[in-house]
Amino acid sequence: MRAGSAVRVHAAALREWLGRQGSDLDRYRSRPASGGLAAAVAQDRGLLRMLHDAGWSRAGWPEQAGGLGGSATLRAVLYDELAAAGIEVPEAFVILETLGPVLTAYAPDLAVRHLPTYLAGEELWGQGFSEPEAGSDLASLRTWARVDGDSFVLSGQKVWTTLGQFASHAAVLARTGPPDSGHRGLSMLWVDLAAPGVTVAPIAAASGRDEFAEMFFDGVRVPRSGLVGELDGGWAVAMYLLQYERGMYAWLRQAVLHRRLAETAAAAADRAGPVAHAAIGAAYLALTSLRARSRTTVARLAAGENPGPEISVDKILLSRAEQAVYDAVLATRQEALLVGDGPEETALREEWFYSRATSVFGGAVEVQRDIVADRVLRLPRAGANGERDGRG
């Protein structure tokens, strides 16, 4: 069977399975009405368990790490079909797509230990890159680790770790070279967040949702087996990770956004004015461009290709589409979004806030445009200012 038709057969079987679950899936169609983020995380864990036990979330991950093998495209199919079936795609899949590929490629022993429990909804991980003084300029980060016998000793602070307060482990980018070693002196460490010396504190976003955490490390011992990739080779690992954070995430998100836009269009059908209809049209256009681009990217990632700086195009298209969709939601359901206080309105408002952040996380859009200009289109530079780090 050719790869394309195998994927179509898989998608059809998944769709059929989702259809057969009936009311068992109902509780996963919207965010919990109360209980805050903890309740949402608990709900996600339930869905992860269900998809794991039925095998759907294991498809596309290596067999030796608890998966069922097959192409990464099968994972993309899962996100698309869940959203199309009206299911809230768990945030845990975003983190999985960010860190899972890195573990399988650069730390297969850690993947064997942690991927199966993650897929079963028993673990959550965090991405510990950003620091108070290092975001777009990631290579200037200061959290440091030194080798001491058969372990590292880690100290410093990370910030904006998505769902960090629920995470059991985090991938932490730390300086193992001298302070001025830039991107050449970084290593990625897999840190047990229950270890002595770790403090994790939630941070509330502008929406009021405490979706991030800051993490403090004070002389934390990390075994040598927690090194992901090579010593001082963390930059290459981080760049590999960004392919998935920008590429696979954009695909997952376009699936969610299509669902949201369809709901918005249905709500607009008979009661919204021309401004809302124009916003819906603009969002549809942005979203269709994203889907077309993202489809190619997923195929490239699944084939083991490295899109390199071209992945910045996906990030730019995603930011545009995400914000256009929520502009359309706002234009259509202004009153609900601005002053509604029921669970649905609160969730919509949180999503609107999140859409504004899309142009910042995983690589700020201004920096992505620079990368496209410099490294994809090779446009001439005005006032060149040293090497850019590619993170944004």
Ligand SMILES: Cc1cc2nc3c(=O)[nH]c(=O)nc-3n(C[C@H](O)[C@H](O)[C@H](O)COP(=O)(O)OP(=O)(O)OC[C@H]3O[C@@H](n4cnc5c(N)ncnc54)[C@H](O)[C@@H]3O)c2cc1C
């Ligand atoms: C919702 C959300 C989730 C996040 N989750 C995580 C996570 O799980 N783990 C993690 O490590 N981090 C996470 N982050 C942090 C994120 O990666 C950083 O916010 C991002 O890298 C930008 O860094 P910064 O916030 O320090 O902003 P800065 O780097 O200070 O940028 C501020 C502004 O300046 C602009 N700018 C900066 N440099 C340039 C330049 N060279 N050229 C042109 N413009 C420039 C940027 O475009 C931006 O608009 C998250 C952030 C958000 C909003």
